[in-house]
Amino acid sequence: MSIDTETHPALDACFLGPYGENDSLLEKLVVEFLRDHVYWRRNFHPEDPPAIPTSAAHHPDYQAFEARLRRELHQLSAALKKSVPFHSPRYLGHMVSDLLIPGLAAQMLTLPYNPNNVSEDAAPVTVDLEVQVGLQLARMLGYPHDPARQDCAFGHLTSGGTLANYQALRLALALKAFPVALRAAKVPEIGVPDDDESAFNLAPAAAIGLLGRWQAWLALQAAPARRRWQAAVAAERLEQHGLARFFARHPQLRTPVVLAPVTAHYSWSKGVKLLGLGRGQLRLLPERGMRLDLAALEETLADCLRQRQPVLLAVAVLGTTEYGTVDPVDGVADARDRYAARGLGFSVHVDGAWGGYLASLFRQPDGGLRSLDAVREGFRAFPAAEVHAAFGAIARTDSVTVDPHKLGYLPYGSGAFVCRDNRAMALLTEEADYVFHAASADDYLTRFRSLGQFIPEGSKPGASAAAAYVTHKVLPLDYANFGRLQAQTILAAEAFQMRAERFAQDMQPRLRVLVPFAPDSNLVCLALNPAGNTDIGVANAFLRKLHGVLRCDPSQPLQLKEFFGSITSLRQDAVGEDGMHRILRALGLDPSTASDCAEDRLLILRHTLMNPYVIDRHNGISYIDLYFQFLARTVDHFLAKAEMPCVRPSPCEEGSREALG
Numbered sequence: 001m002s003i004d005t006e007t008h009p010a011l012d013a014c015f016l017g018p019y020g021e022n023d024s025l026l027e028k029l030v031v032e033f034l035r036d037h038v039y040w041r042r043n044f045h046p047e048d049p050p051a052i053p054t055s056a057a058h059h060p061d062y063q064a065f066e067a068r069l070r071r072e073l074h075q076l077s078a079a080l081k082k083s084v085p086f087h088s089p090r091y092l093g094h095m096v097s098d099l100l101i102p103g104l105a106a107q108m109l110t111l112p113y114n115p116n117n118v119s120e121d122a123a124p125v126t127v128d129l130e131v132q133v134g135l136q137l138a139r140m141l142g143y144p145h146d147p148a149r150q151d152c153a154f155g156h157l158t159s160g161g162t163l164a165n166y167q168a169l170r171l172a173l174a175l176k177a178f179p180v181a182l183r184a185a186k187v188p189e190i191g192v193p194d195d196d197e198s199a200f201n202l203a204p205a206a207a208i209g210l211l212g213r214w215q216a217w218l219a220l221q222a223a224p225a226r227r228r229w230q231a232a233v234a235a236e237r238l239e240q241h242g243l244a245r246f247f248a249r250h251p252q253l254r255t256p257v258v259l260a261p262v263t264a265h266y267s268w269s270k271g272v273k274l275l276g277l278g279r280g281q282l283r284l285l286p287e288r289g290m291r292l293d294l295a296a297l298e299e300t301l302a303d304c305l306r307q308r309q310p311v312l313l314a315v316a317v318l319g320t321t322e323y324g325t326v327d328p329v330d331g332v333a334d335a336r337d338r339y340a341a342r343g344l345g346f347s348v349h350v351d352g353a354w355g356g357y358l359a360s361l362f363r364q365p366d367g368g369l370r371s372l373d374a375v376r377e378g379f380r381a382f383p384a385a386e387v388h389a390a391f392g393a394i395a396r397t398d399s400v401t402v403d404p405h406k407l408g409y410l411p412y413g414s415g416a417f418v419c420r421d422n423r424a425m426a427l428l429t430e431e432a433d434y435v436f437h438a439a440s441a442d443d444y445l446t447r448f449r450s451l452g453q454f455i456p457e458g459s460k461p462g463a464s465a466a467a468a469y470v471t472h473k474v475l476p477l478d479y480a481n482f483g484r485l486q487a488q489t490i491l492a493a494e495a496f497q498m499r500a501e502r503f504a505q506d507m508q509p510r511l512r513v514l515v516p517f518a519p520d521s522n523l524v525c526l527a528l529n530p531a532g533n534t535d536i537g538v539a540n541a542f543l544r545k546l547h548g549v550l551r552c553d554p555s556q557p558l559q560l561k562e563f564f565g566s567i568t569s570l571r572q573d574a575v576g577e578d579g580m581h582r583i584l585r586a587l588g589l590d591p592s593t594a595s596d597c598a599e600d601r602l603l604i605l606r607h608t609l610m611n612p613y614v615i616d617r618h619n620g621i622s623y624i625d626l627y628f629q630f631l632a633r634t635v636d637h638f639l640a641k642a643e644m645p646c647v648r649p650s651p652c653e654e655g656s657r658e659a660l661g
């Protein structure tokens with residue numbers, strides 16, 4: 001596959017561009033569709049005369065109002081010039097870049113119609129688009145995406161990855177507790193497990209099967225009996241009792257735990273709190289080489305089985321927020337299948353808020369999975385065989401989070417939750433009547449038009465759905481289309497890594513430089529230490545100083561910034577003791593200086609390489625090259641001015657763990 005943008009001029013029309021190159025394209029679209037919207041208003045009931053007279057604009061009050069409006073807008077516009085220049089190839093900081101014109105235009109076009117995707121009544125058009133977006137994403141991920149299939153996937157948008165992860169927890173819990181409710185209500189004939197523990201530990205697929213049998217059985221009952229059974233089961237559901245009462249009524253059952261790698265995003269902590277499970281039920285598993293350690297997962301699961309400790313969900317991260325690494329999704333799905341057979345069922349969720357869209361690189365236009373060799377073509381090392389296996393195994397998981405507002409290049413707030421089998425969603429509906437309808441009563445689209453029944457939010461922007469839908473239509477989610485954008489991020493990351501190696505050589509007498517681990521995707525971290533220094537505290541202080549130059553600083557004119565980068569830390573619990581010592585030694589740092597509680601982590605620079613113009617082929621400029629030149633100048637400046645801080649930061653200072661996306 002050729003990834004040179006110059007051979008794909010279509011990609012040139014994708015973004016407004018660092019210089020606003022496509023201004024006239026965007027302007028034309030905005031004006032054209034604003035006019036179109038006005039025609040729509042006028043043609044609703046053309047017999048209704050204008051309610052605002054044309055002469056109104058001449059009234060002094062009108063003019064005063066307009067003047068005030070303009071003044072405020074000018075002030076806003078001026079203030080916004082201090083915004084972070086996400087669009088610039090000099091921005092290598094957080095998980096954001098320029099916006100795709102298809103999405104931006106579709107969103108702007110839709111805004112004045114103001115559809116509310118809480119329901120079909122408030123959004124007759126965009127609710128359908130949102131359901132279609134779910135299917136588009138499902139196809140990219142390898143889930144069943146034909147709505148005629150009973151087990152078709154279902155996806156919807158959320159305000160972001162945080163809420164999508166929460167939705168995964170909510171669905172997994174509903175699915176886990178429902179069989180217990182069927183048992184408590186003494187539903188006969190449909191094969192409810194004989195004891196609470198077995199019912200609570202069904203594998204998700206088995207629970208969905210049971211739900212289907214219950215719906216079918218219910219449909220056969222006469223109306224009064226049906227209502228009685230519905231009420232009986234509804235009264236026993238966890239969603240009715242609440243956690244405390246539910247577990248009090250089922251004393252054999254323990255509160256389930258959530259397993260996630262130690263690199264998991266902090267939204268998981270928020271999620272377990274919000275669900276009422278409590279932070280104590282989130283077990284963070286160690287990593288090996290920045291990927292979830294399958295041996296540790298195995299050990300934990302074996303332990304849970306022994307202790308009769310139920311597991312709600314195992315999370316695999318597809319592109320960690322801090323390092324871009326990819327967990328072995330295939331291994332986690334294998335573990336789920338093995339333990340389901342031993343009576344410890346749990347769901348597997350892929351947190352692909354960051355890396356989800358990379359799946360487009362692995363997808364053929366016909367929907368098939370591309371081979372490892374095919375994906376590799378054109379890259380230096382991407383993807384590792386393990387990474388390819390992880391993407392291939394998404395199809396076997398139970399649900400996925402993916403953020404259109406990250407690698408989907410769409411405006412905030414746009415996250416997405418996709419579950420592999422739509423039938424599970426019946427357990428999240430608010431109206432019990434509806435829940436217990438036979439599954440076949442409505443077709444897929446009709447069922448999911450009442451989106452508000454299923455989503456954690458209420459009112460929400462239909463404009464976001466329009467943006468995602470149009471983008472996925474213009475750039476289908478396969479390697480030949482949307483994948484080209486993703487390929488550029490990988491190429492940029494590989495170029496960055498190569499350039500970092502040269503930087504390490506050039507700086508050798510003065511600075512030790514290390515890419516601490518081979519990146520799985522498009523985030524590249526850089527560990528630095530002034531030559532001769534052995535103290536982690538000093539190295540961290542040096543890095544903080546560098547970060548001071550690379551971070552956003554609203555007190556200074558924007559143009560003074562040459563580049564933006566972000567910072568994160570390496571912790572022993574994430575890298576492992578061996579890994580941590582390897583990295584520290586390579587930097588000439590003495591691990592024993594880590595004993596101080598403030599220095600249990602090593603600060604490193606973090607670079608997000610998603611800007612499509614990081615390598616400007618048109619002008620032959622590599623902003624990666626310029627960045628390393630800038631870094632060399634800055635480091636030399638610090639070292640020459642002996643600005644090397646020798647004082648260690650105060651003990652126990654809060655580490656600056658990556659908080660932003």
Ligand SMILES: *Cc1c(COP(=O)(O)O)cnc(C)c1O
Nearest residue numbers: 160161162265267321353354661
């Ligand atoms: C960004 C991110 C999240 C949270 O997503 P928001 O859209 O910021 O709410 C969750 N998980 C991972 C892996 C992320 O990178």
